[in-house]
Amino acid sequence: MLPVEGDNLMVLKYSRSKNYRRNLTYLAAGILIAAVTLYLALPIVALFLRMTPDLFFATLHDPDVASALWLSLFTTGISLTVVILVGTPFAYFHSKYSYPGKVVVDTLIDLPLVLPPAVAGVALLVLYGRVGILGRYFNMFGISIAFTTLAVIMAQIFVASPFYLRQAKSLFEQLDPAYEQTARTLGASSLRTLVQVTIPMTATGLVSGAVMTFGRALGEFGATIMFAGNLPGVTQTMPLAVYVGMEGSNINAGLTISILLVIISFGIMIAVRLIQKREADRA
């Protein structure tokens, strides 16, 4: 067949415009990626630029900073343990069985994610507070919850547990039931199946859910200040100490704790990445 001049030109024209469009797409993508990255990264960089290392390490010894750090790690540690110990079997049963009102439970699990934390704090206070609906009965036995470290933990569990529950729930739902059925037919009890089959097979996802819960609990502010108050060493967690520091005259403490929280958050995220990468390598 003879080459047709016109056809070739057409193809050339077409490919030119295609290249041009592709380049334009690359350019737009590049600008967009750079813009989003800078928007997210610059505030964090600014925090570090506002502090000298000497001042940072000196402020770490501020008693309020130190006590806020330890209180935060202690309370989030307990909250996370409770969420995992109660949440894992809950999510397992919730995903395996259907029961009346399951939709309601599903909605309630999601509720704290959209509820403003301050509202959660008010709700906890009017329930568990000294004159609250349940709190008044606790009070009769001399048990007070509001304005104690326990209140901090309860507030954290309330606002942060959905991250773990949702994750665990969907992992258990998506897991191929064949594995569990095999274990059961081989004679394993349902508890043993959960511990030796279901949890190991969903471990990576569970860990990232737990890490999100930890992060959210660590950052908890609104519910805590409403329900637990603000007492250094007892209920003043790191976010509260940032607030009080920035409001008042201790701006250095506010900045130092903010930087600590950034470092911890990055540590958490790096840990999750490493775990997921190891899992991916193994698979």
Add this chain to the structure above:
Amino acid sequence: MKETLTPTKIALISMICGLVIVSALIAGCTQSTPQGQTTATTAAATQVPATAAMTATPIPSYTPSQSNLVVYTAASLTGASNTIGSSFSTANPGITVAFDLDGTQALKTQVENGAYADVFISASNAYTNTLKNEGYFVNGTVKTLTTNYVIVILPASNPANITSLADLANPGVKIAMEDKTVPAGTATIAVLNNLANSTYGQSWKNATISNVVTYETSEPAVATKVALGEVDAGFVYQSTATAAANGTYQSITIPKNNNYLQTYTIGILNESQNQAAAANFEQFMLSSAGQQILTQYGFTSP
């Protein structure tokens, strides 16, 4: 057919690749910032100490407007603010007043970080002086507005059976007070010291302070905790107890000679783009009409 790579094309593509790589690098760098603090170190060495007021372009939280005055107001004036606003607007038709009510320490930090306000009402001489020295006020406009005493309030049901100041030190009493950065908190600490030195002794003071279950970030927040019945006693201003509806609280007054007279000031901020109306407002607050409202809400005329 064959694809031709013209120099322009190569340049364009490499430019795009470069941009993408740079943005990825930025992302990488910032992710490693917590470890690689040295990069921040050199830059930070030339920085002003972090306590200095930031000089970044202010983003006003309110738009300056000729018909609306923004008044940064100590939270303890919350009760009086509505009456003040409506009385002023009646006397000065066409001008409305927006009150931003918060602990003076918070308002001060906001102004130092570029918040827009026309008038600043402070519950603390110390914070007023700091702002004055930093040059935020129009010279000569800072005046004493009113004064306030500290008082102890109890829930109406008085669950801890507190009948005297001495009872505040009883074991198990739950007390709310303001954080020491809040002017009312500073005043409360002074009052506790005065009472300890004159009458009740140091051990009373220590026991009372160990009964504190929360240090709130504003004076009204303490009043709320008492009104809810969540604590047995709270240290607030006289004005709060006076302005509250009958039956909200019981109160225990603190003798004047052991009390701490908190001085409120009013001043016009340099950044105000509505100096005339701001001056009108200050004049109104200092006039007998303004002072009468404050007295009605339990403040003490200076």
